Amino acid sequence: MTSNDPRDLDGKNLQNAMQTLGRNPALRARMIALLRECEGQVACTGAVRDEVVGPIIDALHLDSDEYEKVLADGTRFQFLYRTKIARDFLLAEVEHPTHVWEPQTTKLLLELGRDLQGDVLVGGAYFGDQAVLVARQLAGHGLRVHCFEPNPQQARMLQRNIDINHLGNAVVNVAGLWHRSGEHMRLDGFDSFANMVAAQDGSGFDTVAMDDYAQRLGLRVGLIQLDIEGAELAALQGAQQVLARDKPHVVFELHRHYVDWSHGLRATPLCQLLLNLGYTIFAVRDINSHREMPGQPVELVPLDTVYLEGPPHGFNMLAVADPARVQGGAFRIVEGVSPKLLPHKAAQLHHPVGGF
Incomplete structure (x- = not known):
């Protein structure tokens, strides 16, 4: 029997739903900005980025998604959204950061x-x-x-x-x-x-x-x-x-x-x-x-x-x-x-x- 409870979404359906939202670049950017703002407000005993915010942002993306960011010294980087290197760079706290990673x-x-x-x-x-x-x-x-x-x-x-x-x-x-x-x-x-x-x-x-x-x-x-x-x-x-x-x-x-x-x-x-x-x-x-x-x-x-x-x-x-x-x-x-x-x-x- 099929349940009508919306909470019954399985992981695959939820992943597909998030990726569908993420295909709209403007909506995706707004969601990322909101999640970045939420980082400092979430109560979590572990790392909020890795355990709460990061997985949601990851679900918005495909491996083929590309971004570009410019550092404070003018260096340009284009990168694929893969692994937390790209994710955390994307979530930099300033528009023009000093570095990419570590x-x-x-x-x-x-x-x-x-x-x-x-x-x-x-x-x-x-x-x-x-x-x-x-x-x-x-x-x-x-x-x-x-x-x-x-x-x-x-x-x-x-x-x-x-x-x-x-x-x-x-x-x-x-x-x-x-x-x-x-x-x-x-x-x-x-x-x-x-x-x-x-x-x-x-x-x-x-x-x-x-x-x-x-x-x-x-x-x-x-x-x-x-x-x-x-x-x-x-x-x-x-x-x-x-x-x-x-x-x-x-x-x-x-x-x-x-x-x-x-x-x-x-x-x-x-x-x-x-x-x-x-x-x-x-x-x-x-x-x-x-x-x-x-x-x-x-x-x-x-x-x-x-x-x-x-x-x-x-x-x-x-x-x-x-x-x-x-x-x-x-x-x-x-x-x-x-x-x-x-x-x-x-x-x-x-x-x-x-x-x-």
């Missing part, structure tokens, strides 16, 4: 870019949320940003963002960084969450080892950034000549889904690789979202003092050959705290010094 990591990359002596290699460049800003900073300094993005849709969006910002010093490689060049891989998973696995057919992409790439192009490397869903170790194994010769700064993600840190971060193969090459390693305190944090220095947690408790999570790390590089007003060294900045969690562990 405010403190973005600050870190731009600070490191101030005095680079070599090119930048970015693994998992996505639509250019951070790589485009680094390329813009380095434009006119004779340095290039070499982007590796195996997702063809995001690689096309990355190239578009390079083009609309007139960046002649950025290069897009539709390839994945790995310990050996010429392997054939494919992405397993959705968009920014996808990880590389061996491809058994003709689909997919080829891998590149950074050592081979740098040798082929005659590069000196000043900075490596990696956010490649568990392939960070393999990528750095393919860059040991570059690491030993050029001593670039390395910014990389470490995630509990891919890395066993039950014996501490120092014992992980990834950290061991860098420590054996003479690097000093810190965790980078950041919020896995878009949030304006003006005037906040980049907080770094020494390797052996990182608070790691909690559900499986990931965060960015910084490895530097010379720890003096992170002294000064742009940085703050803090111990015994979590790298995860979480406004809804305990302040002593998850808030920056001095608060948000």
Whole structure:
């Protein structure tokens, strides 16, 4: 028997209803504006964005929906509505924000870019949320940003963002960084969450080892950034000549889904690789979202003092050959705290010094 109770809508019907509303751009924009306004008024023990507002906004969209936003410095970004990177950027609290994603990591990359002596290699460049800003900073300094993005849709969006910002010093490689060049891989998973696995057919992409790439192009490397869903170790194994010769700064993600840190971060193969090459390693305190944090220095947690408790999570790390590089007003060294900045969690562990 069919119920006439409107509360009997199942999840699929509700999803279809929300997507139908979302096909009207004007209505969608009004709904997003209302939901943004509601964020500060909803009583929730968890993260309101992730648990209440975000899922409703996600339901309004298709993966093919596109947006454009302009940053405060005039940088233009066009992006597909996929994952919370796009969602949280869309929900920026100001019309022209200072960044796209992860405010403190973005600050870190731009600070490191101030005095680079070599090119930048970015693994998992996505639509250019951070790589485009680094390329813009380095434009006119004779340095290039070499982007590796195996997702063809995001690689096309990355190239578009390079083009609309007139960046002649950025290069897009539709390839994945790995310990050996010429392997054939494919992405397993959705968009920014996808990880590389061996491809058994003709689909997919080829891998590149950074050592081979740098040798082929005659590069000196000043900075490596990696956010490649568990392939960070393999990528750095393919860059040991570059690491030993050029001593670039390395910014990389470490995630509990891919890395066993039950014996501490120092014992992980990834950290061991860098420590054996003479690097000093810190965790980078950041919020896995878009949030304006003006005037906040980049907080770094020494390797052996990182608070790691909690559900499986990931965060960015910084490895530097010379720890003096992170002294000064742009940085703050803090111990015994979590790298995860979480406004809804305990302040002593998850808030920056001095608060948000």
